[in-house]
Amino acid sequence: MKNLTRDIIKKIDEVKQPMKIMHVCGSHEHTIMYNGIRSMLPPEVQIVAGPGCPVCVVPAQEIDECVALAEQGVTVTIFGDMLRVPGTEKSLADVKSEGGDVRIVYGIGNAVELAKEIDNDVVFMAAGFETTAPTTANELLSNPPENFSVLSCHRLIPPTLDFLVHDEVKLDGLIEPGHVCTVIGTKPLEFLSEKYGIPQAVAGFNPLDILYAIYLILKQKKEGTPRIQNEYKRAVREEGNIKAQEAMDQVFRLTSKEWRGFPVIPNSVYDLKKEFDDHNARVKYDMDLPDSENVPKGCICGPILRGMARPEDCKLFRGECNPLHPIGACMVSKEGTCNIAYRYSKMDD
Known part of the structure; x- marks a missing residue:
């Protein structure tokens, strides 16, 4: 491992040049920070973290929707990380402490089972990127109970990267998230290289994956051959997971919504198609809340x-x-x- 690391860093040094490379994955940031990868790189190679945390990008407005449901007496089920995410005035932890029925589940399947066991209405807050969207789609295609519904907060990576590259940040390269690409493949990201000349590499999650992806991006830039390369071939195929994509296409429609810290990003959020209105919490309940975003003073x-x-x-x-x-x-x-x-x-x- 040490020898391989040294070999890759030597290769990076051979093609080094001033570059700002963004990744969009919380697991990638963990690997980078835990292993001190930034300190291994030449100073002119900058690695920045983008919107890779699916919990972090859920805006206050959608937390407010869950708060409103819990205050109406609905049982709200969430991933554990969502509990303390701030809404406009309250988090779901605040509502839970006030007696609201907010429950932590490991996935949508647990929420469906809960709905079968209790008489109350159950809503699952479906947060996450394309990685978790197929599980939401599959449960909705499996005839869940009438008292179960979904508040879809699923967000999509390709349109957000398009927004960032086009409107926001001067980027020279992209490390693409391995988990997302196991579902969508590499084709939906090709346009970023074709349209903007951005070198890309899909990366796995160990330090060697990250370092080699950085090398591939630097090499593309040096040779003037921007494209998307798949470093994570042990899990990612060019076409992705076709069955997962088919399930998502059956259930979801694209909508344009804001992300936390972002304005409205076109076609970047999954909502449910009309045929699933019976299980769409935004249709089933009074969800007409005013637009709002809580930015705590001093928070960046x-x-x-x-x-x-x-x-x-x-x-x-x-x-x-x-x-x-x-x-x-x-x-x-x-x-x-x-x-x-x-x-x-x-x-x-």
């Missing part, structure tokens, strides 16, 4: 999610904002850039 979660700042740039980081007392969403989840930096930044100095 938005620029961090857009790759324009690091946690260490925030005046609240490690002080008022910490994992036991998170101010912004990026500190709540273990996949959040601020949470990871809090735990491992000393290793990456």
Whole structure:
């Protein structure tokens, strides 16, 4: 492992040049920080974290929807990381402490089983990228009980990268998320190289995966051959998972919505098609809430999610904002850039 690491770093040094490379995966950021990968790279090669935490990018508006449901007496089921994500005025942890029926589940299957066991209405907050969307689709295609419905908060990576590259950040390369690409494949990301000349590499999750993906991107840039290369061939195929894609196509329609820290991004969110209205929480319940976004004073979660700042740039980081007392969403989840930096930044100095 040490010899391989040295060999890849030597290759990186041979093709080094000033480049800003973004990844969009909380697991990638964890690997990078835990293993001190930034400190191994030439100083002109900058690795920035983008919106790769699926919990962090859920806006306050959608937390507010879940809060409203719980306050109406609906049983709201969520992933554990969602519990303390701030809404406009309350988090779901606040509602739970006030007596609301908010329950943590490991996946949508647990929420469906709960709906079969209790008389109350059950809503599952379906957060996540293309990685978790197929499980939501499959459950909805399997005739769930009448008292079960979904609040879809699924977000899509390709249109968001298009937004970032086109409108937001000067990027020279992209490390693409292995988990997402196991579902969608590499084809939906090809346009970023064709349209913008961005070198790309799909990466797995160990340090060698990340380092080799960086080398591939630098090599593409040096040779002037931008494209998407698949470093993670042991899990990712060009066409992706066809069955998962077919299930998503049956259940979801594209909508244009905001992400936390972003404006509205066109066609970047999955909502349910009309034929699933009986299980769509936004249709089934009164969900007409005013548009709102809670940005705590001093929090720079938005620029961090857009790759324009690091946690260490925030005046609240490690002080008022910490994992036991998170101010912004990026500190709540273990996949959040601020949470990871809090735990491992000393290793990456």
